[in-house]
Amino acid sequence: MWIEIAHFATIAALLVALTQIAAPLVGITLGRPVWIRVGRQAAFTSAALLTLACAGLILSFLKHDFSVAYVADHASLDLPIFYLATAMWGGHEGSLLLWAWFLSLFIAFAAWRHWRTHPLSIPYVLAILGTVLAGFLLLVIFLSSPFERMLPPPPDGRDLNPLLQDPGMVFHPPFLYMGYVGFGIPYAFAMAALLTGRVEEEWILATRRWTLFSWAMLTTGIVFGAYWAYYELGWGGYWAWDPVENASFMPWLTATAFLHSVMVQERRQLFKTWNLFLITTTFALSLLGTFLVRSGVLSSVHAFANDPGRGVYILVFMAVLLLFSFGLLVAKADSLKVEARLESPLSRESAFLFNNLFLLVATATVLLGTLYPLAIETLTEAKVSVGSPYYNKVFIPIMLGLLLLMGVGPVIPWRRVDRTRLLRALLVPTLAGIGATALALGMGIAHPYGVATAALIGFVAVSHGRDFIAALRARTGRSGDSILLAPFRLIGRNKRRYGGFVVHVGILVMAAGFIGSGLFQEEQDLLMKVGDSTTLGRWRLTFTGIGQVSRHNWDAVEASFVVEGPGGQLLLKPQKRQYHRNDMPTTEAAIHSTWREDLYIVLGDRVDDRWAIRCYRNPLIVWIWWGAGLMALGVVVSLGQGRGLKRRDS
Amino acid sequence: MTAKKRRALLLVTLVVVGGALLALVVTSFTGSLVYFYTPTEIAAQSAGLAGKKIRIGGMVQEGSLHKEPGSLKIRFLVTDGTTQLPVRYEGMVPDLFREGQGVVVEGVWPTEGDFPAGTILAKHSEDYVPIEMSQEGIAKSKQSLMKSLQ
Numbered sequence: 001m002w003i004e005i006a007h008f009a010t011i012a013a014l015l016v017a018l019t020q021i022a023a024p025l026v027g028i029t030l031g032r033p034v035w036i037r038v039g040r041q042a043a044f045t046s047a048a049l050l051t052l053a054c055a056g057l058i059l060s061f062l063k064h065d066f067s068v069a070y071v072a073d074h075a076s077l078d079l080p081i082f083y084l085a086t087a088m089w090g091g092h093e094g095s096l097l098l099w100a101w102f103l104s105l106f107i108a109f110a111a112w113r114h115w116r117t118h119p120l121s122i123p124y125v126l127a128i129l130g131t132v133l134a135g136f137l138l139l140v141i142f143l144s145s146p147f148e149r150m151l152p153p154p155p156d157g158r159d160l161n162p163l164l165q166d167p168g169m170v171f172h173p174p175f176l177y178m179g180y181v182g183f184g185i186p187y188a189f190a191m192a193a194l195l196t197g198r199v200e201e202e203w204i205l206a207t208r209r210w211t212l213f214s215w216a217m218l219t220t221g222i223v224f225g226a227y228w229a230y231y232e233l234g235w236g237g238y239w240a241w242d243p244v245e246n247a248s249f250m251p252w253l254t255a256t257a258f259l260h261s262v263m264v265q266e267r268r269q270l271f272k273t274w275n276l277f278l279i280t281t282t283f284a285l286s287l288l289g290t291f292l293v294r295s296g297v298l299s300s301v302h303a304f305a306n307d308p309g310r311g312v313y314i315l316v317f318m319a320v321l322l323l324f325s326f327g328l329l330v331a332k333a334d335s336l337k338v339e340a341r342l343e344s345p346l347s348r349e350s351a352f353l354f355n356n357l358f359l360l361v362a363t364a365t366v367l368l369g370t371l372y373p374l375a376i377e378t379l380t381e382a383k384v385s386v387g388s389p390y391y392n393k394v395f396i397p398i399m400l401g402l403l404l405l406m407g408v409g410p411v412i413p414w415r416r417v418d419r420t421r422l423l424r425a426l427l428v429p430t431l432a433g434i435g436a437t438a439l440a441l442g443m444g445i446a447h448p449y450g451v452a453t454a455a456l457i458g459f460v461a462v463s464h465g466r467d468f469i470a471a472l473r474a475r476t477g478r479s480g481d482s483i484l485l486a487p488f489r490l491i492g493r494n495k496r497r498y499g500g501f502v503v504h505v506g507i508l509v510m511a512a513g514f515i516g517s518g519l520f521q522e523e524q525d526l527l528m529k530v531g532d533s534t535t536l537g538r539w540r541l542t543f544t545g546i547g548q549v550s551r552h553n554w555d556a557v558e559a560s561f562v563v564e565g566p567g568g569q570l571l572l573k574p575q576k577r578q579y580h581r582n583d584m585p586t587t588e589a590a591i592h593s594t595w596r597e598d599l600y601i602v603l604g605d606r607v608d609d610r611w612a613i614r615c616y617r618n619p620l621i622v623w624i625w626w627g628a629g630l631m632a633l634g635v636v637v638s639l640g641q642g643r644g645l646k647r648r649d650s
Numbered sequence: 651m652t653a654k655k656r657r658a659l660l661l662v663t664l665v666v667v668g669g670a671l672l673a674l675v676v677t678s679f680t681g682s683l684v685y686f687y688t689p690t691e692i693a694a695q696s697a698g699l700a701g702k703k704i705r706i707g708g709m710v711q712e713g714s715l716h717k718e719p720g721s722l723k724i725r726f727l728v729t730d731g732t733t734q735l736p737v738r739y740e741g742m743v744p745d746l747f748r749e750g751q752g753v754v755v756e757g758v759w760p761t762e763g764d765f766p767a768g769t770i771l772a773k774h775s776e777d778y779v780p781i782e783m784s785q786e787g788i789a790k791s792k793q794s795l796m797k798s799l800q
Contacts, residue, residue: 343653345660353660354667361671368679383686385705390682394675401671416656525741527722576745585745604742612722612742 003068006056007147010097013049013104014137016042020107020130024123039126040111046133047108050101057097057146058088067153070094070146076159076581078553086170087160092294092310093146095173099290100136102174102181107133110185110210118206124192125185132184135317143310144294159581162554168228172221176248179218180286183255185210187283190276191325194332199272204262209639211262211279215255216635222248223628234587234602236523236616238624241391246370247289250363254282257359264349267414273329273336274356280325285363287318292370344416351409358401365394392518396449399511400456406504407460410497411467428466433459453515457508464501491637499638503631510627516597516620523617529610537617539599540564541572546611554579556588559603559611563592574603593622684756689728689735699759706735706765707754715749725764728753736764746772 020042027035057070061084066072074090089095107129114122140146163169186207193203225245230238239245258278264271291314342349369386376384411425436458440451468490475493476486491498524536533542545560556575563570572590579586592599597619604612686705706728714727714734722741726749727734737755747753747770755767 342657342660344656345663350660353664357664357668358671361668361675365675368675372679385684385686386679387682387684387703390678393678393682397674398671525722527720587745602742607717607722608719610720614742 002056002059002063003065003147003149006053006060007145009049009053009056010137010141010147013046013053013100014134014141016046016049017104017130017134017137020046021127021134024126028123036123036126039123039130040115042130043104043107043111043126047104050097050104054088054097054101057094058085061085061087064157065153066155066157067149067151068146069148069150072150072154072157074157074160076157076553078580079157079160079165080553083160083165083170087164089173090160090164091146093140093144095177096136096140096144096290096294097146098174099177099181100133100140102177103129103133103136103184106181106185110188114206118189118202120196120198121189121192121203121206124195125188128188128191129184132188132321139310139313139317143313156581159553159579162577162579162582162584162586163232166228166232168224168231172224172228175217175221175224176289177221179214179216179221180251180289182210182214182217183251183279183283183286186214187279187325190279191328194276194328194335197332197335199276199332199335201266201269204265204275208262211255211259212635212639215252215259216632218248218252218255219628219631219635222252223625227625230621231589231591232586234589236521236589236600236602236614236618238517238621241369241386241388243370243373244293246366247292250366250370251282251285251289253359253363253366254278254285257356257363258282260352260355264352268349269340270338270342270349272338273333276329276336277326278356280322280329284318284322284325287314287321291315291318346412346422347416348409348412348414351405351412355402355405355409358398358405362395362398365391365398399514400449400452403453403456403460403508403511406507407456407463410500410504411463426463429459429463432462447519450515450519453511457512460504460508464504468498468501492640495641496638499634499636499640502634502637504634506627506630506632506634508627509623509630513620513623513625513627516623517618520619521616524613524615526613526615527607527610528613534615536599536615537597538566539617541599541601541615543611543613549575553581557603559601559613561590561601563599565592565599567594572599572601574601576603595622596620598622686754688730689733690730692735693733696759700761701758703756703758705754705756706737707752708735710747710749710751710753712749728755737767738764739767739770743770744772748772 020039023042024036024039027033027037027039060068060071061075062081064071064075064077064084066075070091070093071087074087074094075084079087087094089098107126110129111122111126114125118125186203189203189207193199222245225248226238229240230236258275261271261278262275265275291311294310294314342353344350369390373384373386376382407429408426411429412422417425433455437451437455439458440454445451445454468487472486472490475490476483479486479489522537524534526532526534528534528543530543530545533540535541540563542562542564543559544562547558547560549556549558554577556577558573558575561572561574563572570592572592574590575588577586577588587602590601597617598621600616600618602614602616604614606612684703684705686707689706689708692699692706708728708730711727711729711734714725716725718724723738724740724743725736725738728737729735739755751772754771755765756769756771757765757767760766
């Protein structure tokens with residue numbers, strides 16, 4: 001019964017979403033505000049209806065209603081309750097519903113929050129977002145329905161893919177979708193700005209927090225995915241440049257560019273068209289991400305089935321969105337004339353310009369590598385794949401370039417900087433960079449990229465630290481704050497700036513993790529029998545036994561390793577699991593994490609009386625997760641500051 | 651420096667940096683493409699492949715998997731139903747690597763001897779079939795082979 005309620009609620013939400021498109025437009029045309037109010041109520045109603053729909057689907061899972069085909073495909077009687085509830089987004093159909101639900105919640109929140117403050121934009125925002133929502137609901141109802149019955153019901157379901165029975169995978173999609181969907185709000189405000197002709201900074205200020213929030217969600221979602229790949233897939237890495245990973249990375253890159261370039265428009269009224277282009281591209285790439293993953297056009301771990309109908313639909317949907325947005329942009333180009341000009345290559349805005357250049361080339365790199373194989377396959381008979389060497393070759397230099405800009409941009413002034421001031425700002429950071437180089441060489445790091453990364457980390461850290469300390473000095477001198485409170489007061493005074501600093505430090509920490517694990521990973525493939533030992537870096541591993549373990553929905557072969565390392569002895573137990581309802585065995589790597597490195601052991605097949613063992617030493621890998629945590633913290637700090645334009649420099 | 655000169659300098663820097671980045675992308679890209687073949691396609695054109703990194707896909711032929719005792723070395727045949735191709739590999743195989751299952755092997759085509767696989771990609775779940783390994787994919791490559799023979 002619950003599934004019918006969910007189904008009807010979704011259909012009703014579609015009808016309400018259509019009202020949400022029509023009513024505000026009627027209201028504007030007739031000049032009757034009451035119609036706009038109807039649109040607002042529609043936004044609230046569809047959010048409520050879709051909440052009901054999701055609840056209905058989750059309840060069907062919790063009640064083991066295997067007469068629902070989607071439940072039967074993604075759950076079983078054995079599945080623990082936590083995974084039972086979250087299996088709701090374990091497949092295409094449910095995850096599209098989740099997407100639509102998030103969108104409806106965000107629309108409702110935006111309709112409530114911006115109703116008074118942005119009365120002119122709101123009707124258009126409602127209509128545009130209503131269109132996106134209706135588009136997704138059509139997809140959910142007609143092409144990808146999680147509500148279909150399967151009669152007679154099977155006695156038990158096929159179970160959730162064992163690889164997805166992991167906390168990392170449970171949180172990966174919702175965070176990613178919140179990021180994707182969240183960019184819809186600034187996008188809609190941008191389009192509304194074009195339609196109302198108010199293309200000044202208003203839409204950017206209105207949606208600053210939406211943009212930051214979505215960026216943080218997307219970042220967290222991507223990192224959850226990487227974390228899952230590292231812990232669950234057992235190949236010792238976290239990022240494979242898989243097309244589906246790329247699909248979530250592309251909107252992140254353009255969104256990062258957008259976060260930076262909007263500051264230039266805020267302060268210098270430059271880049272107006274560019275910002276509109278960036279937010280449209282970001283939202284379009286979010287849709288492309290959904291399309292690539294959910295249509296199954298890619299041969300990848302994530303593409304579980306082929307369904308061209310869905311793919312064509314999302315493709316048409318995207319084409320309409322792009323035509324509308326860029327058409328509007330071209331039509332209104334006259335209103336986007338910029339009076340101010342970029343004055344000098346040495347200025348903060350030009351640092352942002354280069355930041356955008358690097359990020360856009362990065363986006364193009366990923367787009368090319370992701371879509372080229374698809375194009376080749378469609379146009380010719382050949383099949384081709386683009387391997388990770390391509391991405392690594394391009395991305396490391398881009399990352400280094402961005403780090404350099406990150407050290408310069410925040411500490412030089414807008415408009416232009418003269419040579420003496422530039423020298424004063426960068427002399428000490430440069431010396432720090434040289435110091436870091438010497439330190440890296442002293443530690444035995446020989447790889448040029450490793451040395452360059454160390455140098456730039458030193459450079460950026462000191463340029464940020466020096467700026468912060470100078471501000472702190474000025475503040476304690478002026479206000480007489482105590483030395484303990486002053487840093488917090490200072491951050492509180494300018495949460496945007498220092499929140500950004502924290503994000504940058506997070507990126508430095510992450511960069512160290514990328515380089516450490518990417519360039520200095522050590523791997524051994526061995527055949528061991530019980531009693532054998534091996535040495536890997538600072539660790540000595542002894543294979544002490546092999547046994548069987550069972551849980552209620554899986555059995556496993558488990559190896560025991562006694563590991564002697566700098567911190568004493570520890571026991572690591574890699575497993576090879578066999579889930580009852582599934583043919584495929586899965587690997588559970590045993591991982592010991594320290595701040596310096598991870599020890600990572602994988603159990604393979606039995607060969608006569610011995611076992612295949614693969615072990616990795618992954619330097620600095622936890623720095624990636626810590627860096628992500630710092631980035632999220634930085635965004636939280638930055639979100640603390642409301643809108644408001646403090647100073648104009650023109 | 652005058653304002654005009656500064657702007658010109660900015661433009662030049664932008665073009666130079668952008669051009670260098672694009673050159674980096676293009677040169678890295680052309681060297682990183684890995685083409686995919688079935689054993690039948692390989693049989694038809696193996697001459698030109700020596701030294702190239704390629705992927706070969708098909709099924710692991712039933713009964714062909716041979717493990718060398720006391721090592722992680724294995725040999726097996728990859729088949730597309732028409733042609734078999736001998737492959738050797740050393741190392742741990744993926745969870746789903748078995749006889750009768752789909753497989754994609756990646757390596758550099760040798761001038762002689764068995765194909766030395768550097769990487770084995772196996773079928774990832776019962777729901778998931780890489781396009782290269784699906785029956786349709788194999789049928790398609792057969793068609794294209796027939797076309798080229800005619």
